[in-house]
Amino acid sequence: MVPFKLSEPYGVYSSQTQFYDDVKDKTSITNYLYHPKRLVGTENISKFTNTSFMNVSFSKTTIRHLTFIKCKFVDCLFIGSYFIDCEFHECTFTNCNPYKVKFKDTYIKPDVFKNLLDKNNETNIGTYLFQQLMKNFKLIDQPALAAQAEYYFYLWQRYLIVYELKNTKTNKKSKIALLRQWSGNFIFGSISRYGTKPGRLLRNLLLFVLIVCTYNYAVWDLLGLNCNDELGVNICAVRSPIKCFISVRLRKGQLPECVTEIELLRPH
Incomplete structure (x- = not known):
């Protein structure tokens, strides 16, 4: 189960300036709650590279104009976070909580979250x-x-x-x-x-048609039906086009009768 609270003890960043002053030379940020409502990239800091965030909360924070490259997020909270104009490249998320997270104009591959949740x-x-x-x-x-x-x-x-x-x-x-x-x-x-995967749909459609054709060909004789013979009394002699094309020799320049005609038998 993903966490809904940070593990104690943890520190608190009360302002964006305090956060940037503390993390600018760090490659690991551990046990902190970011309290401000906004976190915006600046001219000095707009990118985090090879940075680990462990047990850090950005819940209810709007994060803008930041790029994360090869960063690791472990046990982090993004509850109600809003990412705007951000980028994530080769980042990983482990046991993080993205409850009610939102994205706008943000680049991140969806499959980074495929194994995150239960x-x-x-x-x-x-x-x-x-x-x-x-x-x-x-x-x-x-x-x-x-x-x-x-x-x-x-x-x-x-x-x-x-x-x-x-x-x-x-x-x-x-x-x-x-x-x-x-x-x-x-x-x-x-x-x-x-x-x-439209190709899978086409493949399955062709497979379905092949199964229907094979079944049609297999049961036509078992049911006592034949392209060249009339059916029993009071039954429509619907000739099988599939059976005809497979088992009946085509006359030169002509189609078998069973393809071109449907005979209705009159009762005796």
């Missing part, structure tokens, strides 16, 4: 997190990152449905509705990876 108990946090990332990337025209965030959003939405089924007391109708949502989500994910 899919059994923190589904609401994960769903909200990837939804905010998805919105952020769509606004800054980053389709690849938006698609990645969208995939994780739908995945965590599925986890959330499972959590509600297991832990929420609902009536039968509500459970049926949740099961329908889960089924639709699962099928959508399995077929096309939530729309992010």
Whole structure:
């Protein structure tokens, strides 16, 4: 479970100036709560490189114009944090809490959060997190990152449905509705990876068509049907185009009758 409080003891930064004065020559910031509502990059400090943040809280802080490169965040709190015009490159997050975090004009790869949260108990946090990332990337025209965030959003939405089924007391109708949502989500994910893999959708469609064609060819004779024979009394003699093209020799320049005609038999 991700933490909602810092481990004690910890110090407090009461101003942005105090924070920058303290961290400008450090590569590790440990056991601190950043109290101000804003943290904005300056001409002197706008980038953190190879810096470790351990047991640090930036909760309810709006962070602007900062770049983090190869930084490590461990046991940090970002509860209600708002990142605006920030960048994260090759950073890692371990046991951090991104509850209700928001992003605007911010670059960060969604998969850095893929193993951060517990899919059994923190589904609401994960769903909200990837939804905010998805919105952020769509606004800054980053389709690849938006698609990645969208995939994780739908995945965590599925986890959330499972959590509600297991832990929420609902009536039968509500459970049926949740099961329908889960089924639709699962099928959508399995077929096309939530729309992010159109090639998978095409592959599965071709596989489905192949299965239908193979089944059609296999059972046509088993059911006593034949392209060249009439069907029984009162039954439409619908000729199988697939069977015809596979098993009947095409006359030169002509199609088999079963492809070009559908005969209806009259009752005796």
